[in-house]
Amino acid sequence: MGINCRPMRPAGAAVAIFLFSLTPVWAQETKQPTVPSTAANSADLRAGQRVYQKWCMNCHGEHGDGAGPAANFLRPRPRDFRPGLFKIRTTPSGQLPSDQDLFNVITKGMPGTAMPDWEKTLTEAERRQLVPYLKTFSRRFARASVPPQPIKFGARVPASAASVAEGKRLFREVECFKCHGDDGRGDGPSAPELTDDWGAPIRPANLHKPWNFRGGHTPEALYLRLQSGISGTPMPSFADSLNEEKTWHLVNYVMSLWPDPQGNVPPLQVALKARRVEGEIPTQPGDKFWQNLESFYYPLVGQVIREPRLFTPTVDGVQVQAVYNDHELAWRLAWDDPTNSKPDSKSGTYEDMIAIEFPVQIPTGTKRPFFLMGDEHLAVQLLRWGSASGITEVNGNGLDKLQPLPASSQEATAQAEFKDGQYRVVIKRPLKTVNSSQDIQFEPGRFIPIAFFVWDGSNGETEGKVALTSWHSFFMEPVVPAITYLYPAVAVVIVGSIQWWAIRRLRRTRGES
Amino acid sequence: MKTRSWLVVLWGVGFLANGLGSSSLAYEGGAVAEKGSISGVVKVAGQPPVGKPIEVNKDQAVCGTSIPGETVIAGADKGVKNAVVRLTNIAKGKPLDTAAKPVLDQVKCHFVPHVVIVPVGATLEIKNSDPITHNIHTFSIDNDPINKAQPKTLPVIPAKFTVPETIKAQCDIHKWMNTWIVTADHPYYALTDDKGQFKLTEVPPGTYQLEIWHETLGKVTKEVTVKANADTTVLAELKKG
Numbered sequence: 001m002g003i004n005c006r007p008m009r010p011a012g013a014a015v016a017i018f019l020f021s022l023t024p025v026w027a028q029e030t031k032q033p034t035v036p037s038t039a040a041n042s043a044d045l046r047a048g049q050r051v052y053q054k055w056c057m058n059c060h061g062e063h064g065d066g067a068g069p070a071a072n073f074l075r076p077r078p079r080d081f082r083p084g085l086f087k088i089r090t091t092p093s094g095q096l097p098s099d100q101d102l103f104n105v106i107t108k109g110m111p112g113t114a115m116p117d118w119e120k121t122l123t124e125a126e127r128r129q130l131v132p133y134l135k136t137f138s139r140r141f142a143r144a145s146v147p148p149q150p151i152k153f154g155a156r157v158p159a160s161a162a163s164v165a166e167g168k169r170l171f172r173e174v175e176c177f178k179c180h181g182d183d184g185r186g187d188g189p190s191a192p193e194l195t196d197d198w199g200a201p202i203r204p205a206n207l208h209k210p211w212n213f214r215g216g217h218t219p220e221a222l223y224l225r226l227q228s229g230i231s232g233t234p235m236p237s238f239a240d241s242l243n244e245e246k247t248w249h250l251v252n253y254v255m256s257l258w259p260d261p262q263g264n265v266p267p268l269q270v271a272l273k274a275r276r277v278e279g280e281i282p283t284q285p286g287d288k289f290w291q292n293l294e295s296f297y298y299p300l301v302g303q304v305i306r307e308p309r310l311f312t313p314t315v316d317g318v319q320v321q322a323v324y325n326d327h328e329l330a331w332r333l334a335w336d337d338p339t340n341s342k343p344d345s346k347s348g349t350y351e352d353m354i355a356i357e358f359p360v361q362i363p364t365g366t367k368r369p370f371f372l373m374g375d376e377h378l379a380v381q382l383l384r385w386g387s388a389s390g391i392t393e394v395n396g397n398g399l400d401k402l403q404p405l406p407a408s409s410q411e412a413t414a415q416a417e418f419k420d421g422q423y424r425v426v427i428k429r430p431l432k433t434v435n436s437s438q439d440i441q442f443e444p445g446r447f448i449p450i451a452f453f454v455w456d457g458s459n460g461e462t463e464g465k466v467a468l469t470s471w472h473s474f475f476m477e478p479v480v481p482a483i484t485y486l487y488p489a490v491a492v493v494i495v496g497s498i499q500w501w502a503i504r505r506l507r508r509t510r511g512e513s
Numbered sequence: 514m515k516t517r518s519w520l521v522v523l524w525g526v527g528f529l530a531n532g533l534g535s536s537s538l539a540y541e542g543g544a545v546a547e548k549g550s551i552s553g554v555v556k557v558a559g560q561p562p563v564g565k566p567i568e569v570n571k572d573q574a575v576c577g578t579s580i581p582g583e584t585v586i587a588g589a590d591k592g593v594k595n596a597v598v599r600l601t602n603i604a605k606g607k608p609l610d611t612a613a614k615p616v617l618d619q620v621k622c623h624f625v626p627h628v629v630i631v632p633v634g635a636t637l638e639i640k641n642s643d644p645i646t647h648n649i650h651t652f653s654i655d656n657d658p659i660n661k662a663q664p665k666t667l668p669v670i671p672a673k674f675t676v677p678e679t680i681k682a683q684c685d686i687h688k689w690m691n692t693w694i695v696t697a698d699h700p701y702y703a704l705t706d707d708k709g710q711f712k713l714t715e716v717p718p719g720t721y722q723l724e725i726w727h728e729t730l731g732k733v734t735k736e737v738t739v740k741a742n743a744d745t746t747v748l749a750e751l752k753k754g
Contacts, residue, residue, distance in 0.1 A: 083654050094657035140654065174664040175646035178686045189571045193688040197652060229660050234685030236648040236662040240670055 048133025051126045059114065064137030066198075074114045075312035077200060084140030085197060085232035088215035090150035093229050093237030096140055098148050102131045105215075112212030151227055151239075156219045157248035159255060167253025170246055174238060179204040184257050187338035187421030197232045204235075206336055206421070207254050210263035212316070217263040222251045259297075265317075266297035271473035272450060274322035274329060281323055281330045283415045285424035290332050293321045298452055300467035305372060306399055313467035314338070314456035318354070324476055329442055330428045331356060331383075333452075340418045341457030343388050350457035351388035354425060357381070357451040358440045358474070360395060368449050371470045373399050381440050385414045385425050387457070393429075395438055399464050409435040445478035540699040542608030545715050549739035552712040553747030555596040555705045555725055561587035562729070562753050567689040569622065575645050576622035580689055583627045584729045585753075592709020593751060595628045596727040597679070597693075600701040600713070601734070607715045609700050611635045617692060619647050619663070619684070624692035626704075628728075631674055633698045639663070639670040647690070651682040656696065679726065693728055725749045 053062075059078035061068040066080030079086070088105050089097040106127045109117035118127055135141040157163055171177060171184075179194065181187035184207035196202045210217035215225060226247050229237035242250065259266055273294065282289045299317045302310035319334040333354055341352045359369050360379040369378035373396040382394040382402070391414035396402045404410075411433050416425040433439040442448070449471040455461040564582025586594040611634040618625045618640040631637045639649050646664040653659075655678045661670055674680075674696040684690035695702065703711040716739045726732045730751035739745050 083658075085658065093661060094659055143655075173666070174662060175686070178646065190686045190688070194685055197658075231658065231660070234648070234650065234660070236650065236660045236685075238662050241662055241664050241667045 044129055045133055045136065047126075048129040048131070051122065051130050052133050055118070055122065056130070064134070070114075073311040076113055076196075076202065077198075078114070079232075080198060081134055081137035083197065083232070084138030087230045087232060089148075089228050089231065090224055091148040091228060092151055093227075093239055095148045096144055098150060099131050102134060103127055106130055108216065110214045111216065112209075112214060151224060153223060153227070153244055153247075156223075157245060157252065159252040163249050163252045164256045166246075167249035167251070167256075170242070170250050171253055174241055176250075179234065180207055181338070181421050183420035183422075184208060184254070185336050185338065185421030191338055194234045196234075202233055203338065206338075208257050208259065208336065209316070210255075210258050211265045213263075217258075219248075219251050219255065222254060223247055226250060265299065268298075268472075269296055271447060271475040272296045272320055272322055274324050274474070274476045276444070276477055276479050277323050277325050279325065281325055281328065281428065283330075283413070283426055283428065285332055285334075285415060285417050285426045290321060290426075293323065293332075296320045298469050298472060300452065300454055300469055303372070303464055303466045303468050306464055308464050310461060310465040310467065312459070313454075313461065314459045315454040315467050318452050318454060320452070322474070322476075324431065324442070324444075326431075328428050328430050329476070330426055332424065332426045334422060334424045335454055336422050337418075337454075337456050338421045339456070339458045341387065343457060348460050350455065350460070350462040351386045352423065352457045353384060353386040353389075353453075353455040354423070355382040355384035355394075355453040356427065357453065358383075359449055360438065360440055362440065362443065362446055362448050368471060370398070371449075371451050372468070373402060376401075379438075381438075382453070383412050383427050383429060384453075385416065385427060387416070387418070387423075390414060391427060393439070405435070405438060409433065409438060411439075442476060444476040446475070448474040448476075450474035540603070540609065541605045542700070543605070545607050545717050547718055547741035548715045549718055549741055550712060550714045550716055550744045551721075551723065551737055551739060551747060552710070552744055553598075553749060555593045555598065555709045555711065555727070555749045555751060556591040557585070557587050557593050557730060558591075558750045558752045561585055561591055561593070563587060569687075569689070572622060572645055572687065575643050576687065580621075580623050585727075586707065588708060590708065592705070592707070593727060593730065594705055594707045594709065595626075595693075596705040596709070596711075596725055596730070596749075596751065597628065597630065597695050598703045598705065598711045598713065598723065598725050598749075599697070600699070600716070601722045601724045603699055603701055603716075603719075603721060606717050607700050609633070609698065614638055616640060617649075617694065618642055619690070622647075622684075622687045622690055624682075624684075624690055626692075628693045628695065628704055630695045630697055630702045630704055632700070633674055633677060633696055635673070637672045637674070637694065639672055641665065641668060646686065647684045648686055649682060650685055651680050651694065653678055653680040656680065723747060723749075725751065727751055729753070 057068055059068045059070045060066055064081035066078045068078060071078050084096055086097040089101050091098055107117060107119045109115045177188050178190045179188040186204045186206040188204065191204050194202050205213060215221045227237060227239045229235050297317055297319050300313065300315055302313040304311060315335050315337055321332040323330055337352055341349055343349060343351045358381050360381050369375055369380045374380035376397055380396050382396060384394050385391050391412050393405045393410050393412050394402050395405060412427060412429040414425055414427045416423065431442045451471050452469045454467045562585050564584035566582050567580040569576045569578050569580055609632045611632055613632055613635045615629050615631050616638045617629050620642045622643060641647055641663045644665045646662060648660060648662045649670065650660040651658050655676045656674045659672060663670055677696050677698040680694045682692050682694055701713050701716060703713050705711045718739050718741045720736060720738045723735045723737045724732060730753055733749055733751060735747060735749060737745050737747055
């Protein structure tokens with residue numbers, strides 16, 4: 001009596017639902033006799049099932065067990081609906097979500113995961129039909145006698161400096177840092193051991209990246225996550241330990257960590273600009289010099305073009321700054337990685353790495369090397385820094401054709417620090433090098449292709465298993481020579497002199513006639 | 514229309530079958546006229562796989578450097594501590610003590626006791642005696658799951674359960690901390706002591722299924738017959754695997 005993906009006749013659907021209701025679910029021991037409490041009629045259930053089988057089943061599985069064919073490529077894994085544990089709820093800790101909660105997650109999706117927002121794909125009616133069908137996967141819904149009620153709370157306490165400071169104190173008092181880390185980057189001492197209710201490793205949220213918050217990043221969403229917890233994960237409810245006012249202080253503190261007050265991903269700029277500076281460029285990534293310099297954010301994605309692919313990268317963005325002086329260029333790279341990985345072949349852990357990629361020859365036309373570490377015709381140059389190996393200049397004609405330059409050509413230097421779940425590295429290289437056939441020779445005033453690669457070694461990332469960007473543009477702002485300012489003045493003087501001479505001549509001619 | 518009603522019928526039957534297949538009827542508590550008892554000992558067969566101590570890698574100032582392993586506790590006589598002994602088919606007997614207030618404490622990053630029996634409807638007092646935050650996270654499906662932070666400012670969390678279930682619970686912050694909450698809908702549940710001994714009292718005469726469950730040694734079921742004013746003794750043996 002197999003149930004397969006083909007559209008079912010009504011009778012088939014009926015048998016299927018019957019089987020679902022008989023299937024022993026999740027925990028072994030079953031108890032109370034149960035009758036569906038949802039008022040959904042069978043036509044709605046059938047319609048919901050049709051939508052589910054068309055759009056949801058590939059990830060969430062035919063039986064709602066979160067084990068669809070695509071599940072193994074996703075992290076976090078798709079939800080297993082059987083235990084009735086739903087992350088994003090407006091209801092108190094331990095309770096089921098409301099129908100509206102389920103509808104909202106389907107509609108809005110879950111940022112930072114593979115769950116898309118379905119409002120563009122499914123009609124509202126279809127999204128509503130899914131709700132009662134999803135509820136058939138867990139017997140908890142059938143048992144609940146009264147519908148769960150949303151948590152009630154008042155207006156947000158204004159985010160004054162005092163409120164943020166109190167939130168920061170509470171962050172330590174109730175020990176949020178144990179998982180989320182001292183600076184909130186998800187690198188706390190308990191973070192490496194956390195698992196979800198199904199035993200799969202799970203990471204605490206990086207509180208600096210609100211665009212990845214699963215339930216959105218409005219103040220009210222944050223309030224609810226703190227009060228109700230995130231079911232199926234280690235995130236507990238603080239309803240018994242934080243009153244309404246304290247919860248708002250904590251919300252205000254978390255929001256103070258964001259790079260943008262609205263919580264949006266920093267927008268892409270036209271080009272990564274390197275400003276010209278006079279004097280030496282500091283080598284220390286912690287130097288104050290870097291604080292006032294413009295910063296550019298590049299989102300990263302897993303490499304899925306060539307084998308071995310990376311579907312679940314750790315690092316999803318890198319913050320870059322660049323400057324140059326009369327003889328060298330410097331880039332400061334900062335990226336969040338909760339672990340400072342130590343290479344260990346037994347556990348499949350590698351060093352953490354980052355690389356900046358350029359074409360060896362600055363292209364004059366539209367032809368550029370393949371962004372994935374070059375191609376057989378056009379070579380790229382990587383300035384690659386590793387937590388164990390340090391800085392190496394590597395040239396590439398493809399992912400499997402990477403060649404470190406000879407020692408005599410290794411002219412790049414780097415300084416790095418790892419603190420509170422963030423790497424900060426300053427990489428420097430002379431503008432011009434001796435080995436001009438193998439090294440890129442930087443020139444101000446030109447748009448130079450640039451790309452980034454980041455590896456998290458403790459996530460098994462090495463070689464082609466990498467988070468990356470495609471080509472962006474790098475632009476060294478040209479220095480305007482002093483003579484440039486002189487030209488207009490000289491031009492004014494010359495034009496003026498000619499006019500004066502012409503007028504004088506004209507007058508003289510008239511006077512003479 | 515015909516198909517629809519058939520579906521509704523199937524639906525209902527499915528759920529009822531699912532429920533009835535594995536649940537007993539509601540327990541009825543009251544005065545017990547004739548009383549017998551069951552006492553016994555639970556032992557482990559062969560060499561007891563005694564739990565190894567757990568190395569502590571955080572909060573050592575509070576938790577110490579090592580936590581005793583509690584997955585199996587067995588003495589020289591092979592008596593197993595923390596096995597849950599219960600009757601599975603009793604419908605009538607002494608009343609369930611819903612006024613009881615069993616305690617589950619967290620002391621030096623360690624749950625005390627390691628297994629706690631809680632009558633359905635009674636209040637379990639979850640305590641934190643440590644000056645740091647723990648979180649009590651239960652993995653239940655029939656009862657509402659709990660996952661609550663318990664900072665030092667919150668000494669007690671009361672918890673109630675609605676149906677019998679054997680529930681694993683842990684602290685996520687200190688991953689080694691785990692415990693079992695066994696919720697009971699009748700009073701004939703017992704926990705073995707460090708010699709592996711247990712006793713069920715005020716049992717009405719009759720023939721019962723006695724189930725012995727241990728978190729790592731598994732489950733055995735025995736049939737026992739209880740006579741008025743007499744003690745029935747049981748020796749149960751659990752095997753690893």
